[in-house]
Amino acid sequence: KQEVTQIPAALSVPEGENLVLNCSFTDSAIYNLQWFRQDPGKGLTSLLLIQSSQREQTSGRLNASLDKSSGRSTLYIAASQPGDSATYLCAVRRSSNTGKLIFGQGTTLQVKP
Amino acid sequence: EAQVTQNPRYLITVTGKKLTVTCSQNMNHEYMSWYRQDPGLGLRQIYYSMNVEVTDKGDVPEGYKVSRKEKRNFPLILESPSPNQTSLYFCASSPSGLAGGYQETQYFGPGTRLLVL
Numbered sequence: 322k323q324e325v326t327q328i329p330a331a332l333s334v335p336e337g338e339n340l341v342l343n344c345s346f347t348d349s350a351i352y353n354l355q356w357f358r359q360d361p362g363k364g365l366t367s368l369l370l371i372q373s374s375q376r377e378q379t380s381g382r383l384n385a386s387l388d389k390s391s392g393r394s395t396l397y398i399a400a401s402q403p404g405d406s407a408t409y410l411c412a413v414r415r416s417s418n419t420g421k422l423i424f425g426q427g428t429t430l431q432v433k434p
Numbered sequence: 435e436a437q438v439t440q441n442p443r444y445l446i447t448v449t450g451k452k453l454t455v456t457c458s459q460n461m462n463h464e465y466m467s468w469y470r471q472d473p474g475l476g477l478r479q480i481y482y483s484m485n486v487e488v489t490d491k492g493d494v495p496e497g498y499k500v501s502r503k504e505k506r507n508f509p510l511i512l513e514s515p516s517p518n519q520t521s522l523y524f525c526a527s528s529p530s531g532l533a534g535g536y537q538e539t540q541y542f543g544p545g546t547r548l549l550v551l
Contacts, residue, residue: 353538364438364524364542365477410477414538420465420484421492426476 323348325413327425334401335433342396342428344411349389352414356385356396359408401432436461438543440525446549447515455510455546457525465528466508470521483508515550522547
């Protein structure tokens with residue numbers, strides 16, 4: 322059974338730091354992996370989606386990498402800002418035949434001014 | 435405005451009283467899904483639908499029903515709610531569940547906070 326883990330559960334950094342959030346999954350046979358952002362009391366916003374054949378995706382200050390063989394993905398945030406404070410979740414999809422997503426529990430990030 | 439809407443946003447009910455949470459999207463998306471979010475357990479998928487009249491179970495379908503009679507709507511039905519269904523519920527949609535790439539980016543509704551007494 323696929324399990325998705327995000328460590329640490331919470332992270333606090335000063336503004337301007339580059340940081341890395343981690344996501345690991347137990348079954349390397351995945352179709353894709355997505356990173357989401359959730360603000361308190363709000364729904365999720367999709368940040369990046371990486372297909373299993375890709376190694377990374379970039380959007381602005383965000384870069385997501387995928388290493389299927391080791392069951393890991395990282396979300397790199399460059400030059401962090403207080404507005405980046407939120408909970409970041411990763412989700413794995415097993416195959417193209419299923420719409421089933423397995424989420425990690427998230428990392429809550431606080432960027433201090 | 436392209437969006438996913440859920441109603442109601444907040445609901446307090448009692449054990450056993452049937453309820454429906456509606457979800458509607460105006461983006462002509464094929465894929466829709468329901469999740470619940472609980473402290474310490476994260477976000478778990480209840481049901482999803484790849485297209486009209488096609489639904490399938492997620493990880494925690496027990497106690498829930500769904501239907502997809504038309505593309506834009508995907509209601510979540512709790513026939514006999516119990517206190518363990520107290521949770522924050524999210525509906526989501528994406529353009530296609532099969533095409534891959536950007537077309538799988540999911541758009542989430544604002545959430546429905548349910549309390550079952």
